[in-house]
Amino acid sequence: MRVTLGAQGARTSRVRLAELLGMLSLATDLGLGQSMEHVLRQCLIALRLAGRMGMDAAGREVVYYTSLLAWVGCHVDAYEQAKWFxxxxxxxxxxxxxxxxxxVSGPLFMLRHVGAGRGLPERVRIGAAFMTDGRRAGEAMLRNHWLAADHLAEQLGLGQPVRDGIEQTFERWDGNGVPKGASRQEIxxxxxxxxxxxxxxxxxRTGGTQAAVAVARERRGTQFDPAVVDAFVEDAAALFADLDCVDCWEAVVAAEPALSVQLTDAQFEAALEAIADFTDVKSPFTLGHSRAVADLAGQAARVYGLDDAESTAVRRAGLVHDIGRLGVPNTIWDKAGPLTRAEVERxxxxxxxxxxxxxxxxxxxSLAAIAVQHHERLDGSGYPRGLSGGVLTPQGRILAAADFYRARTEPRPHRPACTAAEAAAQLTAEAKAGRMDGDAVAAVLGAAGHRATRRPAWPGGLTRREVQVLRLLARGLSNGEIAEQLVISRKTVSHHVEHIYAKTGTANRAMAGLYAVRHGLMDDA
Structure with a gap:
């Protein structure tokens, strides 16, 4: 099994499949209610046990990718889970x-959780409803999780052996699992x-080696294969050795069977889009949100004057900007009434x-550095870090404006969707209040098709960003100083300077400065 590579010579993204799956596993941990690195640690344990049981390289490869993806679909019906449980x-x-x-184990487990967090009358009402519609929904959940994970594995180019491994993750040695009730050696x-x-x-993690050995023995012959339990118990201490000390991320990435596989740019883009869709399905109110934000932010970045590489980075950050939503329960995301202080903090x-x-x-x-800013605000009133002013990058400001606009045009549990005009008015108000960057807002509104309120064109076909660079260049700043002030790379500044000279017909700072003065470009753009 290998990732299907693109055409020979296709540009690689320098992103390994293991890194992408490792990142996805960390988000999966949040949705499982586990501490981050649960899936990574599980992967290492499974690989170590596979080695001790003599599995060949092909088998260990299936163990590796199955470990990282098996639980990734567990949030797809979080809306229904929250509704009932x-x-x-x-x-x-x-x-x-x-x-x-x-x-009776399954029904008792579900009944124990039905209506959790509600008052007694509400729990009774939900419990009664659960005996009909809810019970069928509950029985379908594990099947849904497998189907969703299988679909994502297919989108990521993983082969049939891994998809078969994912399908049987919820099967049990005693045949009481799902989706097909496979048992014993059929699994x-x-x-x-x-x-x-x-x-x-x-x-x-919660009780030490002794607790882990005890639960394996308790479920020997029911949930777990007796031979696998015996191999685990015999070598448990060694299997857990240094697990708390090792860098799990580095260890899992280093253990990737297909070490030479790097995703092409097209594969990387497609994988991020698949992850975006997977993130949004957590709530019916956010379906399509990440793709829409990404497309709008990427277009706005070009209107703003960022180059192709920077605009692509903004779009890619938009695709994954909300993956952290998996760590917040749907009882909060889908709540129609006011949120408590504790819910807001989550x-x-x-x-x-x-x-x-x-x-x-x-x-x-680099995508993380952009994505983390999507709820920050210029005046420091945003979150999670309360950043403000010059600390916020142009890419982050654009993503924040795009996310704000798109969110307002989508329905939420506590309000209906706004019209495009209403969303534009609210976004403009944010800029006037000093919470949003005016240039980023103008770029987003322009990309969204709203009539531009800024001057339609600069002399010589200069972009707004090029005018900013020209103004600093004319004042004698070096490329490095310009990059630092505008929070962009020196390479990007160099490209802008080349374009400025070409568009203005000049060849040095002095003549470019004279051009700027003659065309009234030295005032703030």
Whole structure:
């Protein structure tokens, strides 16, 4: 099994599939109610156990990719989970602590959680409804999770052996699992290993090696393959050795079977789009939001005057800007009434979780730096860090404006969607109040098709960004100083200077400065 590569000679993104899946696993942890790196640690345990059981390279490859993707679909029906069971992350956290070994285990687990967080009368009403519609929805959830993860694996170019491994992740040795009730040797060894590793990682982290061994023994012959349990118990201490000390991210990325595989630009773009869709499906109110924000922000970046590379980075950051939403329960996202202070604080963390997930990968860190700013504001009133003024980059300001505009044109539980004109008016008001960057707002509104309120064109075909660079160049700043002041790269400044000289018919700072004076460009643009 390998990722299907593009045409020979296609531009590579320098992003490895392992980094992308590792980032996605960190976001998955949030949706599972687990501490970040649960899936990474589970992957390492499963790989170590696979090695001790003598699995060949092909088998270990299936273990690797199955481990990272098996649980990624667990948020796709978070809306229904919250509707019936309250906090969807708490529900999934408790899932690992239950052995569904008998016919009544599943129904009892669900009844224990039905209406959680509601008052007694409401719990009774929801419990009664659950016995009909809710029970069918509950039984379909694990199947939904597998189907969603399988679809994402297909979109990411992963082969059938991995997809088969993902399908059987929720199967049980005793045949009481889903989706097909497979049992014993019908279940792939890779799936049996991942199933065990997921549970014992949780018990080891919360109770130590002794707790992990105990739960494996308790579920031997029910949830888990006895042979896999025996191999685990025999070597448990070694399997967990240094797990708390090792850099799990580095260890998992280094363990990738296909070390030479790098995604092409087109594959990377397609993968980010798939992840965007996967993020948005957490709530019916955000379906399509990330793609729409990304497209608008990318177009606005070009209107703003950023070059192609910077505009592409803005769009890509837009695709993953909301991945941290997976860490906030749907009882909060889908709440129609006012939020409590505690609920607001949880929402304010989601850009931070986005940053945490992306920044672990050197190849994705540049997107993290943009994405984390999408709720920051110029006056310091935003979140998660309350950044202000010059600390906010042009890319971050554009993404924040695009996210604000798109969110207002979409319905939310507490309000209907605004018209495009209403959203534009609200965004303009943010700029006038000093919370949003005026140039970023103008670029977003222009990209969204609203009539431009700024001058239609600069002399010589200069862009707004080129005028900014020209003004600083004319005042004698070096390329490095211009880059620092405008928060862009020196390479980008160099490109802008070349374009300025070409468009103005000049060849040096003095003549370019004279051109600027003659055309009234030295005032703030």
């Amino acid at each position: 309250g906090d969807d992350t708490a529900l999934k956290e408790d899932f690992r602590q239950t052995d569904f070994a008998t016919a 792939l060894l890779a799936s049996r290993l991942v199933n065990l590793a997921d549970v014992v990682e949780f018990f080891h 929402i304010r963390l989601h850009p931070y979780w986005t940053d945490r997930a992306l920044a672990c990968s050197p190849a994705l860190a």
